Amino acid sequence: MDTLLPRIGLPSDGLIDPAALLPACDVQVLEIGFGGGEHLVAQAAARPLAGFIGIEPFLNGVAKALTAIDADGLDNVRLARADAREILPRFETACLDQIYLLFPDPWHKKRHAKRRFVQPETRDQFARLLKPGGRLRIATDVKSYADHCMIELTGDVRFAWQAGNAGDWRQPPADHITTRYETKNLGDCAPVFMDFVRV
Numbered sequence: 001m002d003t004l005l006p007r008i009g010l011p012s013d014g015l016i017d018p019a020a021l022l023p024a025c026d027v028q029v030l031e032i033g034f035g036g037g038e039h040l041v042a043q044a045a046a047r048p049l050a051g052f053i054g055i056e057p058f059l060n061g062v063a064k065a066l067t068a069i070d071a072d073g074l075d076n077v078r079l080a081r082a083d084a085r086e087i088l089p090r091f092e093t094a095c096l097d098q099i100y101l102l103f104p105d106p107w108h109k110k111r112h113a114k115r116r117f118v119q120p121e122t123r124d125q126f127a128r129l130l131k132p133g134g135r136l137r138i139a140t141d142v143k144s145y146a147d148h149c150m151i152e153l154t155g156d157v158r159f160a161w162q163a164g165n166a167g168d169w170r171q172p173p174a175d176h177i178t179t180r181y182e183t184k185n186l187g188d189c190a191p192v193f194m195d196f197v198r199v
Contacts, residue, residue: 004066010080017092021078022051031100032084037065038179044077052077055084088125096129099136103181106142118149127158130198138194141187149194159196169193
C-alpha cells in the first residue's frame with residue numbers, strides 16, 4: 001500500500017486517460033469493484049498487451065490485488081481505492097474497450113435498490129466511456145439484480161445485448177475467470193453473464 005500503490009495508482013485529480021497511463025497497451029479495460037483482484041490480475045497476466053484499470057473501495061481487496069500484482073510482476077495494471085461512481089466522470093470520453101462489473105453488491109431489499117451500482121447515471125457513464133464496439137460485461141448470482149440490469153440496459157439503444165439463446169447467459173464466457181467469491185454460491189440463482197456491446 002505504501003510503495004506499490006503510489007506507483008500504479010490513478011492520478012488524484014484531473015482527467016484520466018487510460019491510453020496515456022498505459023501507453024504500451026493497445027486495449028484499455030476497466031474492472032469496477034474487483035474484490036480481491038483475482039479476476040483482474042488473472043486477466044492482466046493473460047493479456048499483457050491490454051491495459052487494466054481496477055477500482056475498489058475496500059482496503060483489504062486493494063491490498064490483496066497489490067500483493068498479486070507485485071508477485072506476478074505485472075506492469076499493465078493501474079489501481080484506485082475509491083468509489084467508482086466518483087471517479088468515472090473523470091475518465092476521457094470513449095477511452096475504454098471493455099468494462100467488467102462482476103458480482104456487485106445486489107442490495108437485495110427493495111428500499112435499497114437505489115444503492116445498486118447499475119443506475120441510469122452509471123449506465124450513462126458506461127455509454128460515454130466505451131468506444132463504439134466496446135463491451136460491457138455484468139455478472140451476478142442474484143435474480144433480482146439480473147432483472148434490474150436487464151431493464152436498465154436492454155431498453156437503452158446505445159447497448160446491444162449479445163445473447164442469442166439461454167446458454168449465452170447461463171454459461172460463463174470463454175474468457176471468464178472464476179473467483180473464490182463466485183464459487184461460494186451466495187446468491188439465489190446460478191451466475192448470469194450479461195454481455196453488451198456499445199452501439
